[in-house]
Amino acid sequence: MHLHLKHKSNSHLKITEHLRKITTIKSLKMNTQELINTAKALVANDKGILAMDESDPTIKKRFEQYEIPQTEEARRSYRELIITTPNLGDFISGVILFDETIRQKKKDGTSFVKVITDAGIIPGIKVDAGAKDMAGHPGEKITEGLDGLRDRLTEYDQLGARFAKWRAVFTIDAQIPSRVCIEANAHALARYASLCQEVGLVPIVEPEILMDGSHSLQKCFEVTEQVLRAVFQQLYIQGVVLEGMLLKPNMVLPGTTSTKQETANEVADATVKCLMRAVPAAVPGIVFLSGGQSSELASARLNAMNKRFKGRLPWGLSFSYGRAIQQPALEIWKGMETKVSEAQQALTHRSKCNRMARRGEYNAAMEKI
Numbered sequence: 428m429h430l431h432l433k434h435k436s437n438s439h440l441k442i443t444e445h446l447r448k449i450t451t452i453k454s455l456k457m458n459t460q461e462l463i464n465t466a467k468a469l470v471a472n473d474k475g476i477l478a479m480d481e482s483d484p485t486i487k488k489r490f491e492q493y494e495i496p497q498t499e500e501a502r503r504s505y506r507e508l509i510i511t512t513p514n515l516g517d518f519i520s521g522v523i524l525f526d527e528t529i530r531q532k533k534k535d536g537t538s539f540v541k542v543i544t545d546a547g548i549i550p551g552i553k554v555d556a557g558a559k560d561m562a563g564h565p566g567e568k569i570t571e572g573l574d575g576l577r578d579r580l581t582e583y584d585q586l587g588a589r590f591a592k593w594r595a596v597f598t599i600d601a602q603i604p605s606r607v608c609i610e611a612n613a614h615a616l617a618r619y620a621s622l623c624q625e626v627g628l629v630p631i632v633e634p635e636i637l638m639d640g641s642h643s644l645q646k647c648f649e650v651t652e653q654v655l656r657a658v659f660q661q662l663y664i665q666g667v668v669l670e671g672m673l674l675k676p677n678m679v680l681p682g683t684t685s686t687k688q689e690t691a692n693e694v695a696d697a698t699v700k701c702l703m704r705a706v707p708a709a710v711p712g713i714v715f716l717s718g719g720q721s722s723e724l725a726s727a728r729l730n731a732m733n734k735r736f737k738g739r740l741p742w743g744l745s746f747s748y749g750r751a752i753q754q755p756a757l758e759i760w761k762g763m764e765t766k767v768s769e770a771q772q773a774l775t776h777r778s779k780c781n782r783m784a785r786r787g788e789y790n791a792a793m794e795k796i
């Protein structure tokens with residue numbers, strides 16, 4: 428009798444364990460399919476992403492230019508202006524929020540997340556804790572924020588975020604970026620991406636080579652290729668599902684103070700050549716950062732890529748611009764309630780230009796309207 432019971436409870440345990448495994452596999456599969464759907468949706472219909480995830484120190488810098496008060500209310504009003512722009516969802520697939528912003532509400536009490544999703548836009552969240560000086564490596568940065576990340580991601584998921592962003596940053600100078608800076612940042616990017624996918628958030632993986640400096644386009648090409656190869660190696664080692672992520676890289680550009688400044692077509696050719704070498708075809712989309720380029724150049728260069736390589740690339744080439752979409756609107760608004768509508772028109776214009784650039788149908792004449 429005793430033996431019989433023991434036998435029964437053993438087999439019961441086995442069945443329970445088996446069912447648990449099946450459920451886990453099923454939910455992992457569902458999770459993966461959801462990740463893939465979200466990643467695809469973020470680059471569908473020639474739309475792109477609007478980055479409005481400036482951390483407090485960064486938005487402080489942007490506001491300082493126009494003497495806008497440094498208050499939570501000013502930041503809230505500015506972000507409300509952006510997300511209530513009429514028909515924004517016609518051009519923008521997703522917006523990246525900051526921790527403060529994802530918790531904020533419109534003046535009438537509606538949560539920002541609801542406003543965004545009602546506009547047909549997917550809410551995302553910046554989750555890194557910023558690029559900090561790297562020990563023993565002067566001039567280089569390592570991005571922090573892995574501690575406690577699983578819990579923060581779970582909370583953001585509950586708040587309505589469907590994707591996340593983590594930015595690593597590299598400076599080009601005589602001896603840098605060093606191998607160790609590249610490897611450490613690539614490792615952290617992959618750890619972040621893996622945690623995101625576990626929770627069900629699409630990771631946007633952002634390794635940014637800064638434009639600052641007098642380096643050539645060729646130098647930027649070499650460093651970008653080296654960094655992207657290291658990043659994809661780590662993503663592979665750590666088991667990140669490439670179909671369920673997006674890459675957010677810099678374009679291949681000459682340094683801002685380089686004596687030679689290549690044309691949009693030359694930038695397009697170099698950038699696509701570099702990406703073809705280093706980015707697996709399984710990645711559904713590449714969403715460029717603007718990195719301090721003028722709004723017009725960011726549109727013209729993206730346009731050149733899509734025009735010249737239409738139908739010949741494995742991934743979509745899109746945008747995830749911050750400054751290149753927001754700057755003209757911020758310059759008009761300057762904290763004034765009376766300028767909200769005019770600022771929103773400027774935001775719409777830039778969003779429209781970039782959607783045209785996705786189609787390879789943007790031209791400079793559009794800027795004169």
Ligand code: 13P
Nearest residue numbers: 478716717718748749750
């Ligand atoms: P910029 O387009 O202003 O470079 O911002 C994009 C971004 O999200 C940087 O992390």
